[in-house]
Amino acid sequence: MQEQKVMTEMIKNIPAVALRGMTILPAMIVHFDISRKKSIKAIEQAMLKQQRLFVVAQRSMETEDPVMEDLYRVGTIVEIKQVVKLPKNILRVLAEGIQRAELTDLMEEDGYLEADVAIFAEEEPMDETTKEALLRSLKESFEVYCRVNGKMSKELIHQISEIRDLEKAAGQIAMNLPLYYETKQQVLEAADLQERCELLLTVMGREIDILQLRQELQEKVKQRIDKNQREYFMREQMKLIREELKEDNVNEADQFLEELSKLKASASVKEKIKKEIERYRNVGMNSGESPVIRGYIETLLDMPWDKASRDSRDIVKAREILEADHYGLEKVKERILEFLAVRILTKKGDSPILCLVGPPGTGKTSIAKSIARALDKKYVRISLGGVRDEAEIRGHRRTYIGAMPGRIANGLRMAGVKNPLMLLDEIDKLSSDYKGDTASAMLEVLDSEQNSKFRDHYVEIPLDLSEVLFIATANDVQGIPRPLLDRMEIIEITSYTENEKFHIAKEHLWGKQVEHNGLTPEQISISDSALRKVISGYTREAGVRSLERKLGDICRKAAREILETKKKSVRVTEESLKKYLGKVRYTIQELNDTNEVGIVRGLAWTSVGGDTLQIEVNIMPGKGDFCLTGQLGDVMKESAQAGISYIRSVSAQYNIPEEFFRKHDIHIHIPEGAVPKDGPSAGVTMATAMISAITGIPVRADVAMTGEITLRGRVLPIGGLKEKLLAAKNAGMKTVFVPAKNRADVEEISREIKKGLDIRYAETMEDILPGALVTALPEKKAPKKKKV
Structure with a gap:
């Protein structure tokens, strides 16, 4: 908006007041209340100086002690007509807007604000034809606004229709329109009268559209209420009839409708469920279809359609949890923290599909649990080992007896939210037979371009899996079909070294087995050399599952020893290890003593x-x-x-x-x-x-x-x-x-x-x-x- 920069007069050291949420236009007579000490003192000084005061609106209503940068540049010089003292040290001021002025400087003198302002020059005369066109447009728009609003008095409408002066008409209309102070500030800052009039016409046009839309909405709401009241009476009559016939479907249907009203879901989903509830209401109790429909409705009501949990965005806490739960596995931890960092920056729910590949017992499943804990996500585990029926993934069609949702839909149902962490365990153990190709059924689940509308055969309504964080586990990449492998990001978890096994056993497994077997750290302890001997002499594995079992064997035998011999504590050493685990089972095939041919x-x-x-x-x-x-x-x-x-x-x-x-x-x-x-x-x-x-x-x-x-x-x-x-x-x-x-x-x-x-x-x-x-x-x- 171009500002008129030609000034005719400078006024220095005029008392100034910053208004919150209010803009005063020239020719307006308004009341405003002030309570700040600076403002009260400025009013007192103005009463001593020709009762003239410069008022200007604050840019933000929350600013308590404004400086020049906090104020608009254009304000109004007003003449104070009346000052009334109210309780709690509040002054109510009646003032009339005189003329627009631009703030050039602001200073604080003796506890109140003083301003240097410049009065805007007189505007150039407007063409009479343009002036008459603007005047008629303003009056017609105001009449339409008053008719749609319905709250303006006829006297006000008549009074403005009789005004022949364009500037006065514009001022009266701006004063009587319930506008936000920012809009009035735009009117005040307009460069000339024509621009002010055009702005008022635009504002009135928008307000008329809003009021008309509001009336339409109110009419629709009224019609809906009338329809609901009619349905309520008819439903009560049907309820009475069904009670006479001793049919209980109506009670369950009402319960389902009450649950539906609390369900977070889209309108289309609710409409589908409502149709099924009405169908259930109309089916007799003795009908064989009744329990089938009831089970279907219960499944739909249990699904988390639009219910989501809030993920943790604390990357430091996530790192601490991953470090505390697992020793080593640096690549996995780095990838999870990278995923979390990207999620925090983009604020999007799109999740990669990770596949943890490694030998048994290396902690793939426990890593997924730790990731869920680090992200504050609900955790659901779906075991895919030996699944050979496609219906296990996509669900059974409801036409079959004993139909149920697939494992993916059931996992969402158990999680209770639409963005859980879903672990697809042993994805390389999927198999296929005449009942369908389960690996191909998983393609839609793990494709980020398709799974936003995953269709379970039982649920029938599309499920949104795009916010689910899928993590798959596998022992061997060779067992995963190539198209399925292409949709996942492979993270290899290799075998643990003996040193890594030692740290895992000492920091995690030993304490866990001591607690599981009813012992305390004071009752049983194990030396480092004994731990290393268990690893090298009694286990032969890539992971630590067998190692954990051996530590459990030691704890159980020690528990029995403590109870039988009344010992207070047991210390397991390398020498006493044979008593708990028997003879050494494995020996490393050392290098040969001599160089040999062939x-x-x-x-x-x-x-x-x-x-x-x-x-x-x-x-x-x-x-x-x-x-x-x-x-x-x-x-x-x-x-x-x-x-x-x-x-x-x-x-x-x-x-x-x-x-x-x-x-x-x-x-x-x-x-x-x-x-x-x-x-x-x-x-x-x-x-x-x-x-x-x-x-x-x-x-x-x-x-x-x-x-x-x-x-x-x-x-x-x-x-x-x-x-x-x-x-x-x-x-x-x-x-x-x-x-x-x-x-x-x-x-x-x-x-x-x-x-x-x-x-x-x-x-x-x-x-x-x-x-x-x-x-x-x-x-x-x-x-x-x-x-x-």
Whole structure:
């Protein structure tokens, strides 16, 4: 809005009052009350100085002691007509607006405000035609406003209709319109009379629209009330009839309607439920359909349609909870805190779908519980292991007897809110049969683009799953169908080291088992060396589930000992451990004492962590047969075939006679023979063992290796490297050969595991053999010259 900057007169040191929630226009005669000491003293000074006062509106009503920045720039010079003292030190002032003025300076003198103001110049004369058009428009709009409002007196309407002066008409209309002070301030700041009139026309047009809309709404409400009253009388009559017929459906229907009125849901959902309730009301008690409809209504009323819990936004508290509940697992904790930070910044409920993948007992389920506690979310666990019926996910159709909602809808129902944390446990154990593909049914659940309108066959009304935080768990990524895997963010939880197991047992498991078995820390204690012995000698696993059971065994036997012998306390040491757990069950397969020919230590990944495998090769006189034993899978058999093909292709380099493979049998064996073995990581190990056996050169006993081999001797990358290196370290190996393409994986592994290991990278077999064999291979002989 352009302000008229031409001034005709400056007035200095005029008493000033800041008004809260009020704007006075020229030609207005108004009452206003003041209570601030500065304002009261300014009134007193004005009464001594020609009864003139400068009043200006505050920008914010809450400001108690305003300065110049807190006030509007344009105000009004008023003439005080009357001052009346009221109780509680309040003055009521009657004043008349004289002229507009701009505030140029504000100062405080002797406890009251004084202002320097500039009077606006006289406006340029307006064209008579424009003036008449504006005058008629103002009167017509005011008449329409008064007619729609219905609260204006006829005398006021007649009085304004008789005014012939445009400025006076504009002033009277602005004074009588119930406008907010900000709107009146805009009128006051208008540059000229035409702009003030146009602003008043705009304001009146908006007020007329609001009043007309309000009248329409009131009419609709009245019609609805009349309709509800009519329905109420008819319902009471039906209730009386049903009571005479001794039908109780009406009572339950009324209870359902009362619950429906309290339900947080959209209008369409409520309308659907209401139709089902009316249907239930009209079905007789003896009808077989009655219990089916009742169960359906109860399910719909229990669903959290629009009910949500408020998530915690305290990232510091979340970190403390995750650190307190779990030792290690840094990547998981970082990802959860990142998710929480993004959620706080964006203030959106969209959630990623995380999948925690790792061996059993590594704490995947307990991590989900901790995340729910850190975010203050409701926690629901859905076990998917062995689920083979698609209806378990999508629900049964109501046409079938015994139909019920699917596990997802039932999980929401149990949570009671639409934004819980839902744990999909063992998602890799989903199976399919003639009843449907359960993995495909999960695609809609875990797709953020589709799950906002997930349709359960039983519920039928679309469910909003977009605010659910889904966390899935799995033991092996290979068991998850590719399309389902694509919708999830994989977070790997690898095996625990012995040191990590020790900290977990000491800080979490031991205290938990002591409490579960009715003991106190004063009655039982365990030494650190005993804890480490339990981990290494009595458990063989990737996680800590078996370790927790062993600690429970110790606590139970100690509880019995305390009661039988009347001891006050029991101290479990490494020496007394045999009394509680029996003899040591597991021993680590240490490295061999001597370097041997044809025996190489390989590294393997198992579902319970890493392990070492001794691959043995024997060469015998024969007819060139190739024998594999030890329950090897197809992949390992093919690796052995690729290894022998590579050796035969480079036999000349190692001085192996051409007829050697025709006159000797090769036998490869991997103990233990009863344990099935398979996987693409034993190729280089079998090839090294065969070269050692063929050449008669021993292999270093402190060397282990892993990697797949190609026909040309290239070493391909493998997985499960952390577990394999951990197994090598526990076995006392000094040197480990890994594929060069796994260098990035090695760098991510903690120093605790790599400490003491000489990790070497191999691109081909030529990089492995010099470091694995005790002596260098014989150099290739120069070919003999043929006589011509």
